[in-house]
Amino acid sequence: MFLLELTYTAPVAAVDEQLAAHVAWLDEQYEAGVFLASGRKNPRDGGVIIAVARDRARIEEITAADPFVLAGVCEYRITEFYATKTVPALASYREQLPA
Template identity: 45%
Template sequence: MFIVNITYQTPLEEIEKHLEAHIAFLDKYYEADVFLLSGRKNPRTGGVILARADSQVALQAILAEDPFYAHAVARYDVIEFVATKTAEPLVYLKES
């Protein structure tokens, strides 16, 4: 399991130019069951994605497709963790 911490590196006006394509990117990987949840930070300085992938290398390859990454408007910090405890509705995410 991975937490992807996205930090904008440019003004919001530049982020907005790529937002529609970024949302399409997110939709693609929700459909592929890679992304589990995502959203904007408050205040709006970036976003967070909870993802599951075979490896950090595989996830990095996916993130490289993000228009925010391709246009260098955001920085990505990836934290890998093992989900050993969950709330009951999320038990399917639990790892050994």
């Protein structure tokens, strides 16, 4: 599982210009089953996404296609983690630690 942290690198007005395209891209990733949750940080200097994918390389491909990245208004910090414990609703995403 991956925690994706977006940090804005441009004024919020420039971010807002790309917002509709970014939301459409988010919708595509939800539809594909990659994103589980997302939202703005408070204060509004970026966002957070919880994602699943086969490997980090795939997540890097996905984040590189974010309209925010393509427009140069944000950067991603990608953290991979093992979701060994979850609420019952996310039980299908639980992972085992590697041997």
